[in-house]
Amino acid sequence: MNDKKFHAFRRTPDEAYADTLYQRLAMLPQSHTAAPQPEQHGRSRKTRLAWVVALLLAGILVMAIVPGVRARFEDIVKEIGGLSLFITEDYPFSDNPNIVPDDIITLEEAADRLGFEFNLPAYIPEGMVLKEDEIHASNITTYIRLMWQDENARGRFIELSIGPANDIKWVVAPEGVTEVMVNDTPAILIQGGWSADTEQWEDFGNKDLRWQLAGAKYMLYTVSEEFGGLPTEELIKIAESIAPMETPVEAPMETPVGAEKGGRVRPEG
Amino acid sequence: MSNFASAQTEPIKTVSTRSKTVDWETVYRAEMPRIYNFLRYRLRDEAAAEDLTAVTFEKAWRHRNSYQPEESAFSTWLFTIARNTATDYLRVKKEELPLKETAVSNNPSPEEMVSKGQDLVVLQQIVAELPEREQEILALKYGAELTNRQIARQMGLSSVNVRIILYRTIRKLRPQLEE
Numbered sequence: 001m002n003d004k005k006f007h008a009f010r011r012t013p014d015e016a017y018a019d020t021l022y023q024r025l026a027m028l029p030q031s032h033t034a035a036p037q038p039e040q041h042g043r044s045r046k047t048r049l050a051w052v053v054a055l056l057l058a059g060i061l062v063m064a065i066v067p068g069v070r071a072r073f074e075d076i077v078k079e080i081g082g083l084s085l086f087i088t089e090d091y092p093f094s095d096n097p098n099i100v101p102d103d104i105i106t107l108e109e110a111a112d113r114l115g116f117e118f119n120l121p122a123y124i125p126e127g128m129v130l131k132e133d134e135i136h137a138s139n140i141t142t143y144i145r146l147m148w149q150d151e152n153a154r155g156r157f158i159e160l161s162i163g164p165a166n167d168i169k170w171v172v173a174p175e176g177v178t179e180v181m182v183n184d185t186p187a188i189l190i191q192g193g194w195s196a197d198t199e200q201w202e203d204f205g206n207k208d209l210r211w212q213l214a215g216a217k218y219m220l221y222t223v224s225e226e227f228g229g230l231p232t233e234e235l236i237k238i239a240e241s242i243a244p245m246e247t248p249v250e251a252p253m254e255t256p257v258g259a260e261k262g263g264r265v266r267p268e269g
Numbered sequence: 270m271s272n273f274a275s276a277q278t279e280p281i282k283t284v285s286t287r288s289k290t291v292d293w294e295t296v297y298r299a300e301m302p303r304i305y306n307f308l309r310y311r312l313r314d315e316a317a318a319e320d321l322t323a324v325t326f327e328k329a330w331r332h333r334n335s336y337q338p339e340e341s342a343f344s345t346w347l348f349t350i351a352r353n354t355a356t357d358y359l360r361v362k363k364e365e366l367p368l369k370e371t372a373v374s375n376n377p378s379p380e381e382m383v384s385k386g387q388d389l390v391v392l393q394q395i396v397a398e399l400p401e402r403e404q405e406i407l408a409l410k411y412g413a414e415l416t417n418r419q420i421a422r423q424m425g426l427s428s429v430n431v432r433i434i435l436y437r438t439i440r441k442l443r444p445q446l447e448e
Contacts, residue, residue, distance in 0.1 A: 005446050006411040009392050013305045223429045
């Protein structure tokens with residue numbers, strides 16, 4: 001895509017403007033919207049706290065007594081194969097999207113960033129190759145992401161994210177999650193995602209297979225088959241080809257080795 | 270950029286958020302031009318872009334304790350503020366005067382107008398007809414120079430969606446740029 005002309009409208013901000021704004025910021029007070037002073041509002045805070053506790057207890061009581069309410073609660077928080085899901089029609093994080101840039105790392109550094117060794121899939125569909133110059137490490141959580149792509153059909157790619165098992169709840173749509181099996185272990189298949197345009201969950205045709213193995217959490221992503229993505233059976237086949245590590249995630253670190261398909265990647269140390 | 274850090278007012282070196290210290294000077298140096306250009310592309314109005322860049326940084330500074338580093342990078346947070354500020358501004362402006370009415374005659378070619386410093390007029394002409402989402406994606410891509418992946422996360426889309434939207438938008442606009 002030739003889009004060079006679109007960059008031509010960029011301008012460096014005027015220096016005087018940049019200086020003035022910076023000086024103005026330096027003189028601004030910080031907003032103190034946090035807790036009010038206890039001497040002035042101590043009683044009202046205690047009263048509010050008492051109300052919160054009372055409402056909480058009432059909620060628990062209603063949930064215990066009314067089967068319908070209990071069923072509804074059970075419907076929205078689910079655990080499959082050790083993975084916690086929060087199933088909702090709404091998307092609680094739409095006002096705070098996340099675009100923290102990842103670090104680009106080498107395969108050898110990947111295990112070091114994770115703090116544990118991991119195995120690569122022994123099976124990768126024909127034509128797809130590991131993009132060793134596009135291995136990402138998250139700067140928010142402990143996750144690395146690897147990508148295999150078909151050089152002849154660049155829309156045909158998969159992304160494998162690996163991180164330590166944790167109790168994070170994934171927010172998914174009621175219709176967007178299915179339980180599947182990966183080597184006889186329950187796993188989840190998430191389809192679609194939140195659309196910021198329509199402000200509702202939509203099925204874009206993308207698939208996200210998530211499962212846990214030997215204390216690690218794996219996520220395997222593919223785009224819609226319309227754009228060259230893989231069918232579910234292929235995703236599961238790739239997932240099943242990742243051998244579990246003999247040692248748990250907390251195992252002592254060893255020397256990094258192995259970058260080839262099906263190879264083992266170990267942290268430095 | 271000039272010596273804003275050594276201005277007469279005592280420079281802001283760092284700001285403490287809930288659990289992380291942000292180097293405000295570095296953030297300002299790196300992000301101000303990107304925020305400014307995002308708003309310039311988004312609003313296509315030089316004065317408004319400067320005003321809203323100031324509003325964005327003032328909001329960020331005043332409310333820096335509400336920034337949660339475990340959820341997003343500081344730059345992400347800034348762009349969210351900038352996008353919301355721009356949306357509010359455009360909503361008010363749309364009620365006052367539809368954007369299309371401010372477009373000028375397209376007698377000179379876009380390239381001639383860019384060379385004459387009328388780049389915002391050109392930008393206005395070629396993107397004013399686009400849907401809001403495409404306009405915002407263009408501003409994030411070419412104004413802020415974010416990657417497709419960063420735009421995808423900011424907009425709640427997949428990076429494939431962003432790539433396809435950009436491809437289709439550029440293909441649609443290219444004839445106007447090349448006229």
